[in-house]
Amino acid sequence: MPPRELQQIIRSIPTSDGGGVKLRRSLGQSQSHRLDPFLMLDEFSSTNADDYIAGFPDHPHRGFETITYMLDGHMLHEDHLGNKGDLKSGGAQWMKAGRGIIHSEMPQQESGRMRGFQLWINLPAKEKMLVASYQDVKPEETPIMSLAKGGTVKIIAGNTEIEGKSISGPIQDISSKALIVDVRLPAGASIKLPINPDHNAFIYPFEGKVSIGSDENKRVLESQAAGILSLGDSIEIYAEDQATAFLLLTAHPIKEPIVQYGPFVMNTTEEIEQAIYDYKTGQLV
Numbered sequence: 001m002p003p004r005e006l007q008q009i010i011r012s013i014p015t016s017d018g019g020g021v022k023l024r025r026s027l028g029q030s031q032s033h034r035l036d037p038f039l040m041l042d043e044f045s046s047t048n049a050d051d052y053i054a055g056f057p058d059h060p061h062r063g064f065e066t067i068t069y070m071l072d073g074h075m076l077h078e079d080h081l082g083n084k085g086d087l088k089s090g091g092a093q094w095m096k097a098g099r100g101i102i103h104s105e106m107p108q109q110e111s112g113r114m115r116g117f118q119l120w121i122n123l124p125a126k127e128k129m130l131v132a133s134y135q136d137v138k139p140e141e142t143p144i145m146s147l148a149k150g151g152t153v154k155i156i157a158g159n160t161e162i163e164g165k166s167i168s169g170p171i172q173d174i175s176s177k178a179l180i181v182d183v184r185l186p187a188g189a190s191i192k193l194p195i196n197p198d199h200n201a202f203i204y205p206f207e208g209k210v211s212i213g214s215d216e217n218k219r220v221l222e223s224q225a226a227g228i229l230s231l232g233d234s235i236e237i238y239a240e241d242q243a244t245a246f247l248l249l250t251a252h253p254i255k256e257p258i259v260q261y262g263p264f265v266m267n268t269t270e271e272i273e274q275a276i277y278d279y280k281t282g283q284l285v
């Protein structure tokens with residue numbers, strides 16, 4: 001199988017969500033900008049408290065999973081199940097909303113930098129109405145592997161092999177077997193990774209740009225854009241003349257119809273109407 005190449009670029013656009021948190025949305029900016037099973041990727045990054053202080057007050061989800069990964073800052077997650085998650089720099093949380101979760105994520109700082117990601121991953125029909133579950137991941141629970149020629153790979157979810165060594169992330173229960181890694185490369189360095197040939201995959205550089213693909217087909221992906229990859233069983237990524245930091249995300253596609261209404265993602269319009277009714281009548285969770 002050939003290595004994967006950069007097939008499509010989705011540049012992020014500025015928007016806001018929650019109580020008015022400023023963020024950049026790549027996947028999910030419209031219903032045609034998705035990569036099954038990934039529904040949405042938001043990046044929030046600001047040193048101005050006005051951009052994040054309103055946080056994400058109580059709101060519902062149904063029908064999918066969320067991952068929040070913090071690079072800098074401190075947020076507190078609380079949900080109707082009684083979970084409390086202190087989300088600090090380098091930490092993450094995973095939530096399977098299933099039939100319903102009501103939660104809040106509020107900044108625990110009044111100044112300084114807040115930077116991180118929220119990712120939505122779809123659930124197959126048979127798991128959309130299961131009871132919600134939650135996992136809080138502390139920064140020290142996330143393995144970081146150093147690369148022989150410089151750079152690091154931090155694994156947040158799933159399993160992979162790096163320079164011949166198997167490595168597993170703390171989040172293992174994502175339905176679509178998602179792999180989520182945070183890769184840092186110094187200028188001039190590169191990384192080659194195997195990728196499950198059945199997975200859809202994309203890359204999101206958040207510092208510096210990357211080049212992707214084999215020599216004759218190398219293409220550049222600028223910072224703050226999602227690069228959708230072609231199919232293949234491996235990927236080669238290069239930092240050119242500057243250091244780079246990016247997320248690589250892969251997962252098994254679900255191949256089912258999607259009907260989304262805000263924080264509810266189901267298969268049919270009837271199921272969305274049911275979700276709205278359940279939420280209004282206090283029966284979501």
Ligand code: CO
Pocket residue numbers: 056059060061066103
């Ligand atoms: Co939420």
